[in-house]
Structures are given as C-alpha cells and as structure tokens.
Amino acid sequence: MCWAHVRWPFYELAAAGPAPIAGQMPTRIAEFYKIEDDIRRSAEERRAVR
Numbered sequence: 931m932c933w934a935h936v937r938w939p940f941y942e943l944a945a946a947g948p949a950p951i952a953g954q955m956p957t958r959i960a961e962f963y964k965i966e967d968d969i970r971r972s973a974e975e976r977r978a979v980r
Contacts, residue, residue: 933959933962933963936959937959940953940955940959944956
C-alpha cells in the first residue's frame with residue numbers, strides 16, 4: 931500500500947471531528963515522503979539507509 935492510500939483515512943477522521951492523532955498523521959506521513967525523496971538515489975545508497 932502506498933502512503934497516499936494510508937493517509938487518506940486520517941484526513942477523513944480529522945475532517946469528521948476532533949481527532950488530534952489523526953490530524954497529526956498527514957504531517958508525519960509527509961516526513962516519510964521526505965525521507966524517501968532523500969534516499970531516492972542509487973540502489974547502493976537505498977540499501978545503506980535501510
């Protein structure tokens with residue numbers, strides 16, 4: 931499952947009412963996007979990060 935599909939339910943929960951953790955999740959998932967973007971280099975560099 932990709933991060934876009936993981937984060938969508940959190941948007942729905944946050945929009946439905948007070949849900950502090952659900953409201954934080956899109957920001958946290960964005961941090962994963964940043965990490966993935968940073969390691970999207972050579973295969974050797976990706977393996978080293980893992």
